[in-house]
Amino acid sequence: MLDKTVPSLAEAVSGVCDGATLMIGGFGGSGIPTDLIRALLDQGATNLTIVNNNAGNGPLGLSELIAAGRVRKVICSYARSANPKNPSSAVFAEWYRAGRIELECVPQGTMADRMHAAGAGLGPFFTPTSYGTPLAEGKETRVIDGVGYVLEHPLPGDFAFVKATQADRWGNLVYRYAQRNFGPVMCMAAKIAVAQVQEIVPLGALPPEHVMTPGIFVQRVVECRNPQ
Amino acid sequence: MTAWNKLTRAQIAELVARDIPDGAYVNLGIGMPTLIAQHLPADREIILHSENGILGMTNAPEGGPHDPDIINAGKEFMGLVPGASITEHVTSFAMMRGGHLDVTVLGAFQVSRLGDLANWDTGEPNSIPAVGGAMDLAAGAKQVFVMMEHVDRKGAPKIVTECTYPLTGARVVDRIYTDLAIIDVPGDGRLIVRAMVEGLTLPGLQKMTAAPLTGVDACQRIAA
Incomplete structure (x- = not known):
């Protein structure tokens, strides 16, 4: 029998090693697996490389991991706080300016497709995004049919933490509205994808054509009825 | 005393909105361009895209309820129109980079005569690099419009021979809407003044x- 459900958040985050690359889903406040991140605080893994669209989303979750000194590097598209009055990544900014954390700034679509390449078995690819800009410095570039391209490399993960609304025991996932964002591609790109979901439903309850992440890309599912 | 007035942000938004055709798929950048959503002509179906996967976005219902899973690139609460769709990031950025969006309107620090765009980083030593989806939009939308003030807060021109700020994209801008003029950027080094506020002369704008x-x-006159 194939059963990917795990009974606790602690079990869901077990095995994340020191030095691991951890992909964390979410865009703004939507789709952030805050409960998994906080379980990882207790689990203790350190020296992590985090892949996330941002470098924090308020005081809970990623900011706590950074504040606890557990993050070596952040790979993200937008590390600044969009709203200075309600800073989303104040902890990151403090650590970054103190030289205590590394940042790799990646255009958002390049980040998504680097993960896609890793998950889809592709090698490096050429993209026009960032050609002629400082983010292309040090990278191989080529002009093909008059268009300038930058060579970008696949971005694989050891673990992915994502948030979805429903799952079954095979790991099929359904997301609510724009909660989906990076979830499907991160599940594809990581060796072990862990989904925290509002509800685990019986096998067969999800209409097959409505499944947004097929279970083959998901290794663990944990139910979290009252997410933080 | 000048013989002309600057356009308000709402007036610039209205000018941009007027130039977006019925049936267009459009991404409005964070900041000033988001104002355009409020000025789109009611008799046109213009479909707004948000980088987090939403196609068919509208303002959030006034007074709520706000749905935490319906937000825009600026992380503001939004609503969905009938006919909206939602996808994940790879597909959403395929729309942006793959030439599927008809128009994107972006803010800018500087635009060069060749259409280079600088809008993501001031290049100050203390600034934290943060690009978001700006480079993907600049690289891939069919038409890139810039909406900005003609000069910066200190009065320095934002339309320049060569950008001094770090680039978002090279030779990507097609048209500039400022509080003084509408300028086409064909990419051959010319900056063609299509419209100016009333009372302003070309030497004055220069x-x-x-x-x-x-x-x-045929330069049009815009009443401010």
Whole structure:
């Protein structure tokens, strides 16, 4: 029998090693697996490389991991706080300016497709995004049919933490509205994808054509009825 | 005392909105361009895209309820129109980079005469690099419009011969809407003045622009 459900958040985050690359889903406040991140605080893994669209989303979750000194590097598209009055990544900014954390700034679509390449078995690819800009410095570039391209490399993960609304025991996932964002591609790109979901439903309850992440890309599912 | 007035942000938004055709798929950048959503003509179906996967976005219902899973690139609460769709990031950025969006409107620190765009980083030593989806939009939308003030807060021109700020994209801008003028950027080094506020002359506009402007006889006059 194939059963990917795990009974606790602690079990869901077990095995994340020191030095691991951890992909964390979410865009703004939507789709952030805050409960998994906080379980990882207790689990203790350190020296992590985090892949996330941002470098924090308020005081809970990623900011706590950074504040606890557990993050070596952040790979993200937008590390600044969009709203200075309600800073989303104040902890990151403090650590970054103190030289205590590394940042790799990646255009958002390049980040998504680097993960896609890793998950889809592709090698490096050429993209026009960032050609002629400082983010292309040090990278191989080529002009093909008059268009300038930058060579970008696949971005694989050891673990992915994502948030979805429903799952079954095979790991099929359904997301609510724009909660989906990076979830499907991160599940594809990581060796072990862990989904925290509002509800685990019986096998067969999800209409097959409505499944947004097929279970083959998901290794663990944990139910979290009252997410933080 | 000048003989002309600057356009308000709402007036610039209205000018941009007027130029977006019925049936267009459009991404409005964070900041000033988001104002355009409020000025889209009611008799046109214009479909707004948000980088987090939403196609068919509208303002959130006034007074709520706000749905935490329906937000835009600026992380503001939004609503969905009938016919909206939602996808994940790879597909959403395929729309942006793959030439599927008809128009994107972006803010800018500087635009060069060749259409280089600088809008993501001031290049100050203390600034934290943060690009978001700006480079993907600049690289891939069919038409890139810029909406900005003609000069910065210190009065320095934002339309320049060569950008001094770090680039978002090279040779990507097609048209600039400022609080003084509408300028086409064909990419051959010319900056063609299509419209100006009433009372402003081409030499007057040139004084506030750090790259040579080309005038046309059919230059429109905009009432501020």
